Amino acid sequence: xxxxxxxxxxxxxxxxxxxxxxxxxxxxxxxxxxxxxxxxxxxxxxxxxxxxxxxxxxxxxxxxxxxxxxxxxxxxxxxxxxxxxxxxxxxxxxxxxxxxxxxxxxxxxxxxxxxxxxxxxxxxxxxxxxxxxxxxxxxxxxxxxxxxxxxxxxxxxxxxxxxx
Ligand SMILES: Cc1cc2nc3c(=O)[nH]c(=O)nc-3n(C[C@H](O)[C@H](O)[C@H](O)COP(=O)(O)O)c2cc1C
Numbered sequence: 001x002x003x004x005x006x007x008x009x010x011x012x013x014x015x016x017x018x019x020x021x022x023x024x025x026x027x028x029x030x031x032x033x034x035x036x037x038x039x040x041x042x043x044x045x046x047x048x049x050x051x052x053x054x055x056x057x058x059x060x061x062x063x064x065x066x067x068x069x070x071x072x073x074x075x076x077x078x079x080x081x082x083x084x085x086x087x088x089x090x091x092x093x094x095x096x097x098x099x100x101x102x103x104x105x106x107x108x109x110x111x112x113x114x115x116x117x118x119x120x121x122x123x124x125x126x127x128x129x130x131x132x133x134x135x136x137x138x139x140x141x142x143x144x145x146x147x148x149x150x151x152x153x154x155x156x157x158x159x160x161x162x163x164x
């Protein structure tokens with residue numbers, strides 16, 4: 001991927017989704033403004049494949065149940081002025097937002113400020129296909145690329161630590 005300059009707006013979960021996992025007019029405007037301001041690429045943080053492991057209720061959720069038209073409008077807003085708009089694919093694992101999720105990680109944890117149940121081996125086997133499906137839908141909607149989220153405490157980093 002060749003970007004038009006070196007300025008990239010790093011992934012941030014913007015909490016601007018509508019609560020059903022769909023983008024809002026505020027998001028269309030935000031990414032359009034960054035694009036028209038000259039940024040080469042913006043990355044929307046924490047776009048989920050499953051609603052049950054969101055990091056916040058305002059996360060986008062892009063899966064087979066999503067209304068792709070609304071994601072297409074978002075992608076088009078961020079493509080103005082030859083900019084790129086990418087989605088960061090997330091699964092919040094043990095850090096899933098407690099009021100709306102049943103947090104699960106690779107192992108059950110009961111630590112101060114961090115507790116979750118264990119994913120089953122079937123759950124774990126399913127996750128790569130979910131990430132792939134969201135990436136495919138992102139491409140169909142017109143986003144320029146995806147980034148895989150693996151920050152400390154979230155699902156993939158915990159899997160990595162478990163493997164090490
Ligand atoms: C409000 C906010 C939300 C963020 N959300 C994410 C996120 O969803 N995914 C991620 O990988 N990093 C996230 N970050 C981290 C940023 O992408 C970035 O790495 C961090 O702010 C350090 O860069 P800076 O020194 O330029 O601020 C977030 C940061 C902020 C301030």
